[in-house]
Amino acid sequence: MADDIFKALADPTRRTILDELTERSGQTLFELCGRLTMKHQLGMSRQAVSQHLAVLEGAGLVRSRREGRYKFHDIDPEPLRHIAERWIGPDTKDGTP
Amino acid sequence: MADDIFKALADPTRRTILDELTERSGQTLFELCGRLTMKHQLGMSRQAVSQHLAVLEGAGLVRSRREGRYKFHDIDPEPLRHIAERWIGPDTKDGTP
DNA sequence: ACTATGGGCAAGTAACTACTTGCCTATCAA
DNA sequence: TTGATAGGCAAGTAGTTACTTGCCCATAGT
Numbered sequence: 001m002a003d004d005i006f007k008a009l010a011d012p013t014r015r016t017i018l019d020e021l022t023e024r025s026g027q028t029l030f031e032l033c034g035r036l037t038m039k040h041q042l043g044m045s046r047q048a049v050s051q052h053l054a055v056l057e058g059a060g061l062v063r064s065r066r067e068g069r070y071k072f073h074d075i076d077p078e079p080l081r082h083i084a085e086r087w088i089g090p091d092t093k094d095g096t097p
Numbered sequence: 098m099a100d101d102i103f104k105a106l107a108d109p110t111r112r113t114i115l116d117e118l119t120e121r122s123g124q125t126l127f128e129l130c131g132r133l134t135m136k137h138q139l140g141m142s143r144q145a146v147s148q149h150l151a152v153l154e155g156a157g158l159v160r161s162r163r164e165g166r167y168k169f170h171d172i173d174p175e176p177l178r179h180i181a182e183r184w185i186g187p188d189t190k191d192g193t194p
Numbered sequence: 195a196c197t198a199t200g201g202g203c204a205a206g207t208a209a210c211t212a213c214t215t216g217c218c219t220a221t222c223a224a
Numbered sequence: 225t226t227g228a229t230a231g232g233c234a235a236g237t238a239g240t241t242a243c244t245t246g247c248c249c250a251t252a253g254t
Contacts, residue, residue: 003109010107011242012100022184029201048243050201069200069251077184084177087119108212126231145213147231166221166230 005079008059014052016040018061021075028070029053102176105156111149113137115158118172125167126150 008014013036020035021027027035033049036042053073056062060079065072105111110133117132118124124132130146133139150170153159158177161170 002112006103006106006112009103013242015099015103018184022186030199044242045244046201047203047245051242066201071201075184077181077186080181080184084174084180087115087172087174087177089119089174110212127229141212142214143231144215144233148212163231168231 002083004059005061005083008055008061011052011055013042013044013048014056016042017049017052017056018075021062021073022077025074026072028072032073099180101156102158102180105152105158108149108152110139110141110145111153113139114146114149114153115172118159118170119174122171123169125169129170 016036017032020032020039029046029050032053033044033046036044036049053062053064057064061076063074063076065074113133114129117129117136126143126147129150130141130143133141133146150159150161154161156176158173159170160173161168163169
């Protein structure tokens with residue numbers, strides 16, 4: 001569960017996709033492809049982006065809704081909210097036994 | 098910079114190492130090896146753990162101090178603190194055009 | 195009907211990553 | 225000095241991952 005999230009976040013292209021969906025939610029696959037190419041100089045095939053979106057969906061970070069022949073993608077930042085909490089204690093621990 | 102952090106967190110063994118160092122800081126390489134084997138059923142060579150520690154150090158998540166022939170490792174959770182903030186806005190945006 | 199658009203399903207390739215094995219150095223105790 | 229302990233430096237391998245290419249399906253416009 002957390003494994004999918006961290007694996008999804010490990011790729012810089014996927015993080016850029018999350019950035020894009022944060023800035024403008026409800027983008028289609030083609031819309032994302034265009035923005036990745038234009039704004040971020042990431043030239044990759046449509047399938048590459050599609051596969052990245054699948055990974056993000058599998059991790060629960062992106063939700064998609066289909067309308068006609070369009071498929072819109074939205075970010076779901078909820079799983080990210082407490083992802084690092086396990087290592088951030090209230091105070092700094094030291095290992096004096 | 099953030100790339101190293103996410104790449105470091107992508108591996109479950111490295112996350113377990115961070116868990117271990119959170120529970121008990123200042124562990125040596127051998128100490129960590131023992132705990133990974135005993136507590137977490139992760140049977141791997143000393144070098145494997147050493148390489149994981151190197152990745153974590155490279156990401157700034159672990160600091161090490163050498164004393165004599167021992168090398169102690171401590172977690173530094175600071176880089177984790179605001180790592181997901183870029184996707185967590187104050188309110189949910191919707192992309193009605 | 196036909197054609198263009200938006201997207202999906204593979205299978206293949208190149209690059210990366212985790213892990214191992216073997217040897218080598220440094221520190222401490224006898 | 226010898227031997228044991230704690231750790232480092234590669235080079236090699238198996239598995240994973242990101243990306244491509246090619247073909248196929250569905251919806252929408254004419």
